[in-house]
Amino acid sequence: MKIKYLLMLCMCFVGSLAYKPVVILHGILSGAESMTVLVRHIEKLHPGTVVYNCDKFSGWSSLENAWWQVEQIKEYIDKIGKLHTEGIIVLGYSQGGILARAAIQSLPNHNVKTFISLSSPQAGQYGTSFLHLIFPDLAAKTAFELFYSRVGQHTSVGGYWNDPHKQALYMKYSEFLPLINNEKLSSNSTSFKMGMVRLNKLVLIGGPNDGVITPWQSSHFSYFNESLDVVPFYKREIYMNDSIGLKTLLEAEKLIIIVKPFVHHLSWHSNKRVINQVIMPYLD
Ligand SMILES: *[C@@H]1O[C@H](CO)[C@@H](O)[C@H](O)[C@H]1NC(C)=O
Ligand SMILES: *[C@@H]1O[C@H](CO)[C@@H](O)[C@H](O)[C@H]1NC(C)=O
Ligand SMILES: *[C@@H]1O[C@H](CO)[C@@H](O)[C@H](O)[C@H]1NC(C)=O
Numbered sequence: 668m669k670i671k672y673l674l675m676l677c678m679c680f681v682g683s684l685a686y687k688p689v690v691i692l693h694g695i696l697s698g699a700e701s702m703t704v705l706v707r708h709i710e711k712l713h714p715g716t717v718v719y720n721c722d723k724f725s726g727w728s729s730l731e732n733a734w735w736q737v738e739q740i741k742e743y744i745d746k747i748g749k750l751h752t753e754g755i756i757v758l759g760y761s762q763g764g765i766l767a768r769a770a771i772q773s774l775p776n777h778n779v780k781t782f783i784s785l786s787s788p789q790a791g792q793y794g795t796s797f798l799h800l801i802f803p804d805l806a807a808k809t810a811f812e813l814f815y816s817r818v819g820q821h822t823s824v825g826g827y828w829n830d831p832h833k834q835a836l837y838m839k840y841s842e843f844l845p846l847i848n849n850e851k852l853s854s855n856s857t858s859f860k861m862g863m864v865r866l867n868k869l870v871l872i873g874g875p876n877d878g879v880i881t882p883w884q885s886s887h888f889s890y891f892n893e894s895l896d897v898v899p900f901y902k903r904e905i906y907m908n909d910s911i912g913l914k915t916l917l918e919a920e921k922l923i924i925i926v927k928p929f930v931h932h933l934s935w936h937s938n939k940r941v942i943n944q945v946i947m948p949y950l951d
Contacts, residue, residue, distance in 0.1 A: 687780060688717040688751045689950060690744060694761030695823070696801065698725025702760065705936045705946070712943075713950060719747055721763075730801065733766065733826030733843040741770040744777065754780035754867075756950060760936050761787055761880070765827055769847045772862035772911070773855070781868040781949055786880055786935045789871065790890035790900070791829025791844055794881025798824075815840035831891040849910040864912035870949050872925040872935065879932035887924050888913060923949070 689709060691702050699722035706718050721743055724736050744767070748755050757779050759767030764787025771779050788797075795807045801824060805813065810828060815836040819825035826843030830836070838845055845851035849859055863869070873886025880886055888900035900906050906913050916922040925945050934941055 686713045686716040686950065687754055687756050688719065688747065689756045689758060690719045690721065690747055692721050692740065692757070692759040692763030692767045693725065693729075694763050695729045696726065697729070698722060700725075702936055704939070705758075705942060708939055708942050709947075709950060712947060716950070717751070719743075729762065730822050730824065732821050733769070733823045736766050736823060737769045737773065740766055741773050744770055744779065745774055748774075748778045752778065754778045756781045756783065758783040758785060758946070759787060760785045761932070762823060762827075763787070765789055765844075765847075766823070768863075769843070771866070772847055772859040775858045775861050775865075777862065777865060779866060781870065782866050783870045783872065783946065783949055784886065785872050785946070786874075786877055786883075786886050786932055788827055788880050788885045790848075790885040790888045790903075790905070791827050792824070792881060792885060793828065793830055793891060797879050797881055800879070811836060829890065831893050831895060834893075847911075848905055850905070860910070860912045864915050866916065866921065868921050868923065868949065869913075869916050870923045870925065872927070872945050874927040874930050876929050877932045887926070 691706065693699055693702050699720045702720050706720050709716055709718055723739055723743065724731060744757060755778060757767050757771065764784040768784065771777055771782055793807060798805055798807055798810060811830045811833045813819045814825035814828040815833065820840065820842050826841065829844060838851060846853055847859060849856045871887045873880060873883050875883055877883040882891055882897045884897045888905060889897055890903065892898050905911065909915055913922060927945055930941050
């Protein structure tokens with residue numbers, strides 16, 4: 668009797684030591700249910716893992732203002748972090764990855780150990796295939812007229828729409844991406860960087876056959892210049908100036924860049940083979 672009890676205690680202890688809790692944030696125009704395959708797979712391969720599948724801002728509400736969403740996600744992550752003092756893992760998919768990053772950057776005392784950005788437009792988005800998922804009649808070339816306005820900034824997409832031909836307007840009107848990327852300095856810039864540097868591991872996942880994130884390299888902080896050539900992240904000011912700590916993380920071997928071909932945007936979180944290769948190794 669006593670031995671059995673001790674054994675159970677032991678197993679619980681080992682279980683809680685082995686796998687950190689995972690917080691998952693879904694993408695645009697979907698909800699927690701879209702992440703079910705990933706949740707079940709983690710629970711199966713890493714038994715005992717506590718997985719929080721965030722159900723905030725599903726469906727159309729995922730288009731609400733980026734900062735408004737970040738405020739709630741921030742509280743959500745903070746609350747879960749306080750329940751698990753050993754540290755937590757946050758995984759954000761697509762738009763969920765850029766919102767999660769902003770939430771982490773806005774929590775200077777977070778205990779997120781690992782942040783996994785799963786095919787997220789971290790350097791912004793500029794392209795028709797993504798745009799037409801949400802605004803079927805809008806052309807990428809003229810979308811700036813909507814997005815770089817008061818009304819456009821009420822949408823999450825407006826917050827990270829990054830038109831390489833309209834950089835002055837982007838800097839002037841975008842209330843989200845230039846701030847969290849410390850391109851536009853504010854009283855929060857220092858803590859935005861601290862929030863990033865506090866991570867033990869930053870995993871950026873993306874690939875050339877994504878088909879939605881444009882350019883796909885935005886998932887690694889690389890981006891278009893004015894001629895629509897993709898400038899690799901290590902040649903961009905955000906890295907060279909260490910604006911948000913990417914350089915610090917890389918030099919400390921805490922930044923992991925994963926490039927995986929032949930994965931469509933809708934497969935990153937739903938194809939078990941892909942999950943095994945790009946996500947599971949970072950959930951410890
Ligand atoms: C990077 O640093 C240079 C020189 O200090 C500065 O002019 C530029 O605005 C900085 N860029 C960013 C994106 O922080
Ligand atoms: C800084 O962050 C606080 C808390 O999230 C926010 O209320 C404030 O508006 C931010 N300030 C700037 C200049 O963005
Ligand atoms: C754009 O980037 C490419 C590749 O880095 C470079 O060759 C080209 O000169 C850049 N163009 C401009 C306008 O910066």
